[in-house]
Each structure stands twice: as C-alpha cells, then as structure tokens.
Amino acid sequence: MNKVQIVEVGPRDGFQNLKDYIPVETKLKVIDDLIEAGVKSMQHTSFVSPKAIPQLRDAGEITKILLEKYPAYDFFALVPNLYGARKAYELGLRKVSYVVSLSASHNKANINRTHDESFAELKTIMDNYKDLDVCVDVATTFGCPFEGKYSTDTVLRFLDRIAKMGVKEMSLADTIGIANPKQVREIVTAAVKKFPEIEFQVHIHDTRNMGMVNTLTAIESGITKVQSTLGGLGGCPFAPGASGNTATEDLAYMLSDMGYETGIDVDKLIEAAKYEKSIISGNFSGHIVNIQKGTQCIN
Numbered sequence: 332m333n334k335v336q337i338v339e340v341g342p343r344d345g346f347q348n349l350k351d352y353i354p355v356e357t358k359l360k361v362i363d364d365l366i367e368a369g370v371k372s373m374q375h376t377s378f379v380s381p382k383a384i385p386q387l388r389d390a391g392e393i394t395k396i397l398l399e400k401y402p403a404y405d406f407f408a409l410v411p412n413l414y415g416a417r418k419a420y421e422l423g424l425r426k427v428s429y430v431v432s433l434s435a436s437h438n439k440a441n442i443n444r445t446h447d448e449s450f451a452e453l454k455t456i457m458d459n460y461k462d463l464d465v466c467v468d469v470a471t472t473f474g475c476p477f478e479g480k481y482s483t484d485t486v487l488r489f490l491d492r493i494a495k496m497g498v499k500e501m502s503l504a505d506t507i508g509i510a511n512p513k514q515v516r517e518i519v520t521a522a523v524k525k526f527p528e529i530e531f532q533v534h535i536h537d538t539r540n541m542g543m544v545n546t547l548t549a550i551e552s553g554i555t556k557v558q559s560t561l562g563g564l565g566g567c568p569f570a571p572g573a574s575g576n577t578a579t580e581d582l583a584y585m586l587s588d589m590g591y592e593t594g595i596d597v598d599k600l601i602e603a604a605k606y607e608k609s610i611i612s613g614n615f616s617g618h619i620v621n622i623q624k625g626t627q628c629i630n
C-alpha cells in the first residue's frame with residue numbers, strides 16, 4: 332500500500348491569518364484533537380515578530396506546553412530569521428522550517444530581507460545549531476503575487492542554491508494558490524529527479540479550488556509528505572490574494588478512500604474539524620464536515 336504522510340500546518344498557517352485571537356487553551360485543544368486523530372507531524376506555530384503576526388504571539392508558551400506533553404512528537408515551527416531560530420532552539424525545539432521566498436519581492440514584503448541576507452542567515456543558523464533540523468519552506472515556488480510564475484529552470488536553480496547549503500528537507504509552497512496540476516507535475520518531477528538526496532514536501536493553497544488536485548498531482552509525481560490545514564484555514568498576510576490551504580480532513584478522506592495509508596482516523600479528524608469550525612468565525616473552507624451521516628445521495 333502507498334504511504335503518504337499528512338503534515339498539519341494549520342496551527343501556524345491557519346491561525347496566523349485569523350482576525351480574532353484564539354486563546355492558548357483553544358489552540359491546544361485543536362492540536363490535541365489532531366494528534367488524537369493520528370496526525371504525526373505538525374507545524375504548531377511560528378517564531379516571528381508579534382507585530383507582523385499578533386495571532387501567534389503565544390508561540391513560546393504553546394511550544395513549552397507541547398514539548399512537555401508530547402516529548403517525542405514531530406513538532407516544528409516556522410522561523411524567518413536567526414532570532415526566531417534561537418528562540419525555538421532555546422525552548423527545546425529541534426526542528427524548524429526556515430522560510431525564504433523564491434520571489435525576491437515577496438521575500439522583502441514577508442520577512443524584509445534580500446535573498447542574500449536570507450541565505451546568510453540560514454548559514455548562521457545551520458552553523459550555530461548543528462542538531463537543529465532545518466526544512467526550508469520555499470514560498471512562492473509556483474508563483475508570486477508581484478512577479479508572476481517562474482520557469483521550472485528558475486525554480487531548480489533556486490532549489491540548487493538551497494541544496495548546496497546542506498539542507499536535507501524542503502517544502503515547495505504554492506503561497507497564493509496559483510499552481511495548476513501540469514505545473515505541479517513538471518516542477519515536482521524535475522525537483523525529485525534532480526535532488527534525490529532531498530526530502531520534498533508540498534504546501535498547497537486552495538485559493539483557486541485546485542488544492543486537492545495539485546496535492547494529489549504532487550503525490551503522483553513522487554512526493555510522500557504533503558502539508559495541509561484543518562478546515563482549510565490559512566493564508567499569508569503579506570501575499571495579496573492568498574487564502575486557505577487544502578483542508579486536512581478532506582485530503583485525508585480522499586487519500587484513505589483511494590487506498591493510501593495515512594495513519595489517520597478520518598472520523599476523528601472530522602470531529603476535530605467540527606470543533607475548530609465552532610471556535611472560529613468565517614475562514615473555514617473544509618467540505619466534508621458538511622455531510623450529515625446517512626444523508627448522502629447514492630446516485
């Protein structure tokens with residue numbers, strides 16, 4: 332049976348984009364529910380400026396609680412710079428995703444850095460914290476709100492620059508949900524072929540209702556770790572037009588129905604999504620929670 336690991340990024344990508352602050356206990360309940368449903372890996376927060384992302388100002392508190400409660404769990408946090416990596420490391424976290432955009436203009440808008448500055452800081456992080464796993468989140472891989480789309484060669488050149496630094500894991504992000512399946516197939520196939528030593532993930536937004544098909548295309552092109560968010564929350568406040576990710580519960584349902592092994596209990600995940608829906612206003616875009624048991628039309 333084919334195995335696919337679903338990596339939940341909702342507590343970071345989803346919550347960062349909500350207007351009303353979600354209290355720590357509520358965030359923790361959502362995280363508990365996801366773990367209970369069998370989700371094995373999670374981006375649980377980000378260590379970024381609270382001025383940029385006020386919703387995640389509780390990153391330290393949440394991280395401390397989770398590391399104590401689930402010491403062996405695969406938690407990781409997004410960091411934009413050395414400052415964030417240091418904070419995460421000092422709290423005991425040993426995995427981060429370091430965000431850098433393929434788009435120089437989005438990199439500037441999002442984290443106020445040039446590419447050279449971002450790469451220099453990545454090197455410092457890797458030199459200073461040898462036992463920190465660093466996955467590079469390559470934002471705007473499939474297109475940028477300011478610069479448009481990139482050729483596969485341009486993408487590969489950028490990935491090559493990251494790979495040459497000794498990075499072992501990368502997440503290819505469709506930050507503004509602009510990819511199409513042909514493009515995903517082309518880029519993912521080429522990346523997997525050119526960098527066999529790298530473990531790739533995809534991070535797909537569903538802005539144009541192509542989240543599921545693009546995620547599935549990435550899987551069929553050789554990727555076995557895919558990111559998604561419970562309830563399809565998500566969006567980058569610094570990328571105009573960005574909206575939610577592929578919904579985890581919908582994705583888990585589809586993959587399980589197709590015979591992929593995800594290790595997730597889909598019914599429990601749907602309950603988790605229903606709880607999440609009850610505690611946020613708007614933004615929720617998952618589909619499967621709307622189906623009442625026993626009311627499906629057979630034909």
Ligand code: COA
Pocket residue numbers: 347377378379380381383384409411412414415416430441442443470567568569
């Ligand atoms: N976490 C918390 N605070 C941070 C920080 C971090 N990782 N990095 C910097 N800061 C603080 C500094 O201490 C400083 O605080 P002060 O104003 O109280 O002195 C302030 O932020 C400005 O520091 P500076 O280094 O000049 O940063 P900046 O203004 O150039 O902003 C980032 C750079 C990266 C901190 C900011 O753009 C950011 O947090 N972006 C995150 C964007 C994001 O999360 N996008 C969505 C996910 S892709």
Ligand code: ZN
Pocket residue numbers: 344504506534536565566567576
């Ligand atoms: Zn995202």
